[in-house]
Amino acid sequence: MLWFPMASAAQSESRDKLLDAATHLIRARGYTATRVDDICASAGLSKGSFFHYFSSKEDLALAAAQRWNEQTGSLFATAAYHQPADPLERVLAYIDFRKSLLHGKVPEFTCLMGTMVQETYETFPAIREACDGSISGHAATLEADIGAAMQQYKLHPSWTAASLALHTQCVLQGAFILAKAKQGPAVAAESVDHLRRYVEMLFTQPQPEENRHGNRNRSGPGRDRSGRHSRPGAKNSRGASR
Amino acid sequence: MLWFPMASAAQSESRDKLLDAATHLIRARGYTATRVDDICASAGLSKGSFFHYFSSKEDLALAAAQRWNEQTGSLFATAAYHQPADPLERVLAYIDFRKSLLHGKVPEFTCLMGTMVQETYETFPAIREACDGSISGHAATLEADIGAAMQQYKLHPSWTAASLALHTQCVLQGAFILAKAKQGPAVAAESVDHLRRYVEMLFTQPQPEENRHGNRNRSGPGRDRSGRHSRPGAKNSRGASR
DNA sequence: GACAGCATACCGACCAGTCGGTATGCTGTG
DNA sequence: CACAGCATACCGACTGGTCGGTATGCTGTC
Numbered sequence: 001m002l003w004f005p006m007a008s009a010a011q012s013e014s015r016d017k018l019l020d021a022a023t024h025l026i027r028a029r030g031y032t033a034t035r036v037d038d039i040c041a042s043a044g045l046s047k048g049s050f051f052h053y054f055s056s057k058e059d060l061a062l063a064a065a066q067r068w069n070e071q072t073g074s075l076f077a078t079a080a081y082h083q084p085a086d087p088l089e090r091v092l093a094y095i096d097f098r099k100s101l102l103h104g105k106v107p108e109f110t111c112l113m114g115t116m117v118q119e120t121y122e123t124f125p126a127i128r129e130a131c132d133g134s135i136s137g138h139a140a141t142l143e144a145d146i147g148a149a150m151q152q153y154k155l156h157p158s159w160t161a162a163s164l165a166l167h168t169q170c171v172l173q174g175a176f177i178l179a180k181a182k183q184g185p186a187v188a189a190e191s192v193d194h195l196r197r198y199v200e201m202l203f204t205q206p207q208p209e210e211n212r213h214g215n216r217n218r219s220g221p222g223r224d225r226s227g228r229h230s231r232p233g234a235k236n237s238r239g240a241s242r
Numbered sequence: 243m244l245w246f247p248m249a250s251a252a253q254s255e256s257r258d259k260l261l262d263a264a265t266h267l268i269r270a271r272g273y274t275a276t277r278v279d280d281i282c283a284s285a286g287l288s289k290g291s292f293f294h295y296f297s298s299k300e301d302l303a304l305a306a307a308q309r310w311n312e313q314t315g316s317l318f319a320t321a322a323y324h325q326p327a328d329p330l331e332r333v334l335a336y337i338d339f340r341k342s343l344l345h346g347k348v349p350e351f352t353c354l355m356g357t358m359v360q361e362t363y364e365t366f367p368a369i370r371e372a373c374d375g376s377i378s379g380h381a382a383t384l385e386a387d388i389g390a391a392m393q394q395y396k397l398h399p400s401w402t403a404a405s406l407a408l409h410t411q412c413v414l415q416g417a418f419i420l421a422k423a424k425q426g427p428a429v430a431a432e433s434v435d436h437l438r439r440y441v442e443m444l445f446t447q448p449q450p451e452e453n454r455h456g457n458r459n460r461s462g463p464g465r466d467r468s469g470r471h472s473r474p475g476a477k478n479s480r481g482a483s484r
Numbered sequence: 485g486a487c488a489g490c491a492t493a494c495c496g497a498c499c500a501g502t503c504g505g506t507a508t509g510c511t512g513t514g
Numbered sequence: 515c516a517c518a519g520c521a522t523a524c525c526g527a528c529t530g531g532t533c534g535g536t537a538t539g540c541t542g543t544c
Contacts, residue, residue: 012488012489014489014490028364029361029364029365030272030274030360030361032272032274032275032361033274033361033365035532035533035534036533036534036535037532037533037534045490045491046490046491046492047491047492047534047535048489048490048491048492048536048537048538049489049490049491050535051534051535051536052488052489052490053489055535056534056535057533057534057535106363106364107364113423114360114419115360117419117422117423118272118356118357118360118361118419118422119271119272119274119275119357119360119361121348121422121423121425122270122271122348122349123270123271123275128422128423128425131423132423132424135420135423136423136424159432159435159436159439163432163433163435163436164436166420166429166432166433167413167432167433167436169416169420170413170416170417170419170420170429170430170433170436171412171413171416171433172416173415173416173419173420174411174412174413174414174415174416174417174419175412175416177356177359177360177412177415177416177419178377178408178411178412178415180359180360180363180370181355181359181363181370181373181374181377181378182374182378183363183370187408187412188412190401190405190408190409191408191409191412191413193401193405194401194405194406194409194412194440197401197440197444198436198439198440198443201440201443201444201447202439202443205443205447205448206447254522254523256523256524277498277499277500278499278500278501279498279499279500287524287525288524288525288526289500289501289525289526290502290503290505290523290524290525290526291523291524291525292501293500293501293502294522294523294524294525295523297501298500298501299500299501
């Protein structure tokens with residue numbers, strides 16, 4: 001086989017088989033529950049082969065993260081949602097594209113990074129960092145379009161393009177969790193619909209006055225329907241959340 | 243000690259210690275990576291004691307889920323966000339309340355259910371079901387307020403109260419993932435801000451025409467700024483997502 | 485013959501779950 | 515009250531199997 005030095009890609013077929021098997025298994029069972037032997041069996045290779053390519057299981061996870069970035073990177077880079085001239089249309093087309101990917105079995109449309117970071121954020125700093133980089137990096141590809149749309153629609157909101165870009169990823173990650181809990185993409189798609197509606201409204205309609213506690217523009221009277229602030233009163237110091 | 247039969251609560255101090263330790267460890271490291279020995283050590287009890295109260299690790303997870311429901315259930319049931327007369331204000335106050343809980347270390351404000359379901363949805367059906375029930379059940383407590391707000395504001399939208407209620411949980415779960423990736427609650431809070439803005443806009447402003455692919459009301463011309471539909475063109479069948 | 489690619493056999497730590505045992509306290513009966 | 519009978523609470527050594535990782539060797543190719 002010819003040996004193109006193509007920016008860390010095309011390293012070895014067996015290596016890729018291991019990475020693909022690992023990606024699939026981790027998406028289905030999580031990082032810790034995925035055994036090295038499972039990966040080898042699923043890839044049709046032996047343990048010796050595994051440790052020929054990866055120095056450890058963690059090393060494999062990092063390599064899988066990198067491969068994930070390359071694959072999803074090119075998928076999104078070449079996708080059709082970049083075509084519209086209007087930047088807002090591009091953002092909405094991105095959301096539509098994400099929605100269109102939500103089909104099939106759960107482990108086939110969920111996110112490797114979101115899955116891994118849940119279990120590793122405290123115990124495997126390197127993996128956490130890779131997941132953060134992947135998610136944040138992907139969000140960053142939306143920022144330019146969002147920023148351009150803000151300019152075009154002459155918006156000067158309290159939120160930033162970066163924050164809205166991250167919010168899209170937030171909704172997607174949350175949608176994956178709901179999809180896992182409910183065993184199918186239907187719920188996820190509905191949340192993506194809500195996300196789309198939000199973005200559309202953000203750019204085409206006047207935004208509500210900020211009447212939050214702890215916000216920069218402790219706005220004037222405005223249209224605050226009640227003036228009540230929920231002022232937590234959290235007697236329970238242990239955060240509780242679902 | 244007197245023995246109130248108080249609806250499955252107050253079973254045993256040691257049992258609760260084990261459940262608390264398990265909850266904390268699972269929130270930090272995930273279900274699989276949390277060892278029974280870790281739980282025992284953290285609770286200051288022995289393994290014999292553990293298996294006296296729980297027949298297996300999975301049994302513990304289910305018990306922890308139930309305890310979680312009881313604890314968060316009463317936290318939310320007694321919280322102040324129910325006070326406003328206006329149902330929309332109650333929903334917004336709920337969101338504010340959720341935001342106010344986002345502080346401290348990551349494992350202290352993230353969700354046990356969202357964490358567990360990620361690793362167990364394929365391999366531990368009973369745990370998956372418990373997580374689904376917990377999240378969906380909590381979402382259901384919002385439905386009445388959302389529905390009342392829809393009536394009061396005379397909304398007849400394409401979305402349902404149930405779907406919006408689930409969307410709030412979607413954003414929260416996604417926010418927890420971002421918080422884990424970024425090691426702090428700041429990102430999470432920003433996404434909750436977006437969620438609040440969305441809900442506020444939904445009820446106080448005209449909603450955009452639906453111009454999605456695959457939507458029921460293939461609306462008339464309306465205010466569709468371009469008419470383009472991103473019509474996926476996904477040549478790649480393997481779902482890719484982050 | 486050097487080395488990438490891959491396999492088999494094996495190691496030692498670890499881990500869920502078991503088991504025999506002790507300590508404590510409650511209950512009813514004479 | 516005394517005491518048998520029994521259940522609960524808890525301990526920690528042990529087991530059988532698992533898992534990440536290592537050691538070693540075979541094979542084909544440049």
